[in-house]
Amino acid sequence: VIWLYAICERAPVTPLHGIGLAGAPLERVGEGQLQAVISRHAELPDVDGLDALWAHEEVVERLMAEGSVLPIRFGSRLPTAAALPVALATHRGELLSALDAVRGRVELAVRALRPAGGDGGDARSAEEVAAEARAADHDAGRAYLRRRLELRDRMDAAAAALHAPLAAAAVAGCRRPGRTPDEVLRASYLVERPAMAEFSSRAQRLQREHPELAVVCTGPWPPWSFVDVPVLSTVAGGEGARA
Amino acid sequence: MTGSPADKVLSASGDLDSFAHDLPRLGDALSRRLDADPENVERGLAQLVLTVVELLRQLIERQALRRVEAGGLDDETVERLGRTLMALEARMEELKVHFGLNDDDLNIDLGPLGRLL
Numbered sequence: 256v257i258w259l260y261a262i263c264e265r266a267p268v269t270p271l272h273g274i275g276l277a278g279a280p281l282e283r284v285g286e287g288q289l290q291a292v293i294s295r296h297a298e299l300p301d302v303d304g305l306d307a308l309w310a311h312e313e314v315v316e317r318l319m320a321e322g323s324v325l326p327i328r329f330g331s332r333l334p335t336a337a338a339l340p341v342a343l344a345t346h347r348g349e350l351l352s353a354l355d356a357v358r359g360r361v362e363l364a365v366r367a368l369r370p371a372g373g374d375g376g377d378a379r380s381a382e383e384v385a386a387e388a389r390a391a392d393h394d395a396g397r398a399y400l401r402r403r404l405e406l407r408d409r410m411d412a413a414a415a416a417l418h419a420p421l422a423a424a425a426v427a428g429c430r431r432p433g434r435t436p437d438e439v440l441r442a443s444y445l446v447e448r449p450a451m452a453e454f455s456s457r458a459q460r461l462q463r464e465h466p467e468l469a470v471v472c473t474g475p476w477p478p479w480s481f482v483d484v485p486v487l488s489t490v491a492g493g494e495g496a497r498a
Numbered sequence: 499m500t501g502s503p504a505d506k507v508l509s510a511s512g513d514l515d516s517f518a519h520d521l522p523r524l525g526d527a528l529s530r531r532l533d534a535d536p537e538n539v540e541r542g543l544a545q546l547v548l549t550v551v552e553l554l555r556q557l558i559e560r561q562a563l564r565r566v567e568a569g570g571l572d573d574e575t576v577e578r579l580g581r582t583l584m585a586l587e588a589r590m591e592e593l594k595v596h597f598g599l600n601d602d603d604l605n606i607d608l609g610p611l612g613r614l615l
Binding site for chain 2: 366400435
């Protein structure tokens with residue numbers, strides 16, 4: 256099994272530092288300007304737990320320290336490395352411009368939660384909801400819709416108030432839906448390395464301006480959310496599923 | 499460079515535990531694709547069915563809110579719509595309690611496509 260970590264530009268002399276999953280040595284595979292970094296395994300390495308995720312992350316981050324990198328999603332694998340040089344050559348143009356798009360930039364993630372008990376949550380017990388549904392109030396239905404609209408608007412406004420100043424300090428921003436009703440913002444930003452401090456201080460300022468929220472800013476990460484190259488999903492995702 | 503996960507926190511206030519409530523899901527996604535334990539098969543099936551129902555409920559609600567906002571619906575229709583959604587939400591809550599499921603259980607990780615809800 257070939258485990259894939261990242262695609263990067265050719266580094267003719269720099270040796271690869273560090274090790275891959277399960278202690279396997281890292282290898283560069285590729286032709287021309289593009290190289291994929293992989294490790295070879297007799298069997299699928301143990302991917303349970305956070306250690307494997309961090310091992311994968313660490314390989315990508317080491318590469319990132321040396322140059323522009325397209326990280327490949329954790330879990331991507333191929334039966335053999337034979338198809339890689341062809342895939343890299345076929346999509347050379349897209350990959351090179353994707354590498355240019357993330358050059359000198361890192362991903363910073365921001366999440367904001369409205370802790371339980373805070374205003375704006377929608378955590379009601381089953382009994383309350385049921386009682387509400389039984390209420391004979393003649394406009395209970397309209398009142399319900401009104402409350403849902405208000406909640407949605409309040410969440411949207413809260414998210415926008417956080418997102419706008421952060422996005423202004425970034426090259427690109429990517430918002431994802433919150434996973435729970437108390438998650439106001441779940442977003443990633445592509446930030447120029449020198450702008451990291453400014454971005455981070457904006458996140459801190461938002462925390463001060465919104466004491467009712469818990470705001471956390473993490474990074475620098477490889478540009479996981481800003482790399483969308485078809486070859487990565489066809490080669491890694493598609494073949495990987497069968498590997 | 500990665501030293502430890504804590505090095506990755508650039509700014510935060512208060513406790514970080516509240517941000518970690520989806521960590522167990524990560525373990526599930528990595529290790530247990532489908533829980534086919536015979537003891538839990540009813541719960542597993544209920545989880546799957548309720549996830550789909552919840553997806554539909556949310557889609558219907560979003561659409562309903564958009565139509566209400568756009569106007570053009572008479573009061574009676576809006577009232578009926580609201581009551582239906584309210585009843586649906588209440589029923590979902592009952593079913594979740596019955597099968598011992600929480601909101602986080604009603605979701606499916608679709609791999610590269612992200613999560614369903």
